Amino acid sequence: MRMPTAPAEKAPRDCTIADALEVVGDRWSLLVVRELFYAQRRFTEIARNTGAPRDILATRLRKLVEHGVIAREQYSRRPQRYEYRLTEAGRALSPVLLTLKRWGHEYVRDGEDPVRFDHSCGHEFMAEVHCTACGDALEPGQLTLDPKG
Amino acid sequence: MRMPTAPAEKAPRDCTIADALEVVGDRWSLLVVRELFYAQRRFTEIARNTGAPRDILATRLRKLVEHGVIAREQYSRRPQRYEYRLTEAGRALSPVLLTLKRWGHEYVRDGEDPVRFDHSCGHEFMAEVHCTACGDALEPGQLTLDPKG
DNA sequence: CGTAGTCGGTTTGAAAACACAACCCACTTG
DNA sequence: CAAGTGGGTTGTGTTTTCAAACCGACTACG
Numbered sequence: 001m002r003m004p005t006a007p008a009e010k011a012p013r014d015c016t017i018a019d020a021l022e023v024v025g026d027r028w029s030l031l032v033v034r035e036l037f038y039a040q041r042r043f044t045e046i047a048r049n050t051g052a053p054r055d056i057l058a059t060r061l062r063k064l065v066e067h068g069v070i071a072r073e074q075y076s077r078r079p080q081r082y083e084y085r086l087t088e089a090g091r092a093l094s095p096v097l098l099t100l101k102r103w104g105h106e107y108v109r110d111g112e113d114p115v116r117f118d119h120s121c122g123h124e125f126m127a128e129v130h131c132t133a134c135g136d137a138l139e140p141g142q143l144t145l146d147p148k149g
Numbered sequence: 150m151r152m153p154t155a156p157a158e159k160a161p162r163d164c165t166i167a168d169a170l171e172v173v174g175d176r177w178s179l180l181v182v183r184e185l186f187y188a189q190r191r192f193t194e195i196a197r198n199t200g201a202p203r204d205i206l207a208t209r210l211r212k213l214v215e216h217g218v219i220a221r222e223q224y225s226r227r228p229q230r231y232e233y234r235l236t237e238a239g240r241a242l243s244p245v246l247l248t249l250k251r252w253g254h255e256y257v258r259d260g261e262d263p264v265r266f267d268h269s270c271g272h273e274f275m276a277e278v279h280c281t282a283c284g285d286a287l288e289p290g291q292l293t294l295d296p297k298g
Numbered sequence: 299c300g301t302a303g304t305c306g307g308t309t310t311g312a313a314a315a316c317a318c319a320a321c322c323c324a325c326t327t328g
Numbered sequence: 329c330a331a332g333t334g335g336g337t338t339g340t341g342t343t344t345t346c347a348a349a350c351c352g353a354c355t356a357c358g
Contacts, residue, residue, distance in 0.1 A: 012200030014263045017183055017246055020253030025176050027316090034166055038294075043335050051161030053317050058336060068256070079325040081334060089256040091289070095248035095278040097166055098287075103245060104169030107217070107238040114163045116295035123282030125292055129244040130279045133272030137284075138247075140240070143274055145187075146265035176345090192306050202346050207307060228354040230305065301357085308351075315344065320337100327332075 023067045024093070028052040028060050030100070033086065033093050036070060041083035069093070098127035172216045173242065177201040177209050179249070182235065182242050185219060190232035218242070247276035 031050040119125040180199040218239040268274040
C-alpha cells in the first residue's frame with residue numbers, strides 16, 4: 001500500500017506567451033487566421049486552403065469566436081449562410097504571422113517563398129521587430145528581464 | 150457497393166507560415182524555445198516551467214533537434230547529462246515570441262504582464278513590426294500580395 | 299554500507315484530438 | 329424534380345496527448 005503523495009509540484013511559468021498559445025497554439029488556428037487575412041471567409045474555402053478536417057475546423061472556428069479573434073456573420077438569410085471575419089484582436093495577429101512567415105522562409109523552406117508581399121514603400125515586405133519606444137531594430141543582447149516582474 | 154470515388158481535392162496553400170508551423174506549431178514547442186531564451190537548458194527545468202508532460206517533451210526536443218532549432222549537448226560525462234541550447238535558427242524565433250507575447254498581453258490576458266523586458270534604450274520593450282526595406286512601422290493596408298507569387 | 303534524492307528520460311493505460319467519409323438540411327440551378 | 333452547394337454534424341477508427349509510475353546511472357548523507 002502506498003501513501004498518498006503530495007501532488008507533484010507543477011508551476012508552469014505565468015506568461016503571456018503561454019496565454020497567447022492557449023488561444024492560437026494548435027495546428028490549425030493560425031492557418032485559419034492566415035486565410036482570413038487573405039480574405040477567404042467561407043468555411044469550405046478555409047477547409048481547403050488550410051487542409052484542416054471539417055469537424056476540427058468547425059470546433060476551431062467556434063473556439064476562435066469565443067476568444068474574440070474572429071466573428072461569425074450571416075451574409076445570406078435564405079439560405080442561411082455564414083462567413084467569418086477577423087476582429088481587431090484577429091487583425092492584431094498579423095505581426096505574429098509575418099514573423100513566422102519570415103522564419104519559415106529562412107530556416108525551414110529552402111527555395112523561394114511562394115507568397116510574397118509588397119510594402120507601400122515599393123519593396124518586398126520582410127518583417128523586422130523594432131522597439132516601440134525608441135523605434136530601433138532589435139539586436140541580439142539588447143533585452144534584459146525587468147527585475148520587478 | 151460504392152464506387153471508388155476520386156480523392157477529394159485537397160490543395161492546402163503552399164506557404165512558409167505553414168512550413169514554420171509544422172516545426173513549432175504545437176502546444177509546447179514555442180514554450181520550450183521560450184525557456185531556452187530564459188537560459189533554462191535542462192530537461193527537468195523545461196518540463197516544470199512549460200508544464201509539458203515529460204514524454205511529450207522528450208519527443209518535442211528530438212523533433213526540434215532534428216529540425217535544427219536546438220542542439221543537444223553533453224555537459225557531464227559521469228553521470229551522463231545533457232542540456233539543450235538554441236541554434237541560430239532557434240534564436241531567430243525571438244521575433245515570433247515577442248510578437249506573440251505582446252498579443253497575449255493585449256488581447257488575452259487582462260492585467261499586468263508578469264514578465265517584462267527592458268530594451269537597451271532604457272524603456273520597457275514592446276515589439277513592433279517594421280518593413281526591413283524602408284524601416285517604417287507597418288500600418289494596416291500597406292501590404293499587397295505580389296502578383297507573381 | 300544503506301537509503302534517499304537527482305537527472306534524463308521511457309513505459310503504461312486511459313482520455314482526448316484527429317482524420318476521413320458519409321450524412322443532413324435548406325435552399326438554388328438546370 | 330434531380331443535381332448541386334454551403335455549412336456544417338455524425339460515426340468510426342487511428343493517432344496524440346496526458347498523468348503517473350517506473351528505470352538506470354549516478355551522488356550525497358548518515
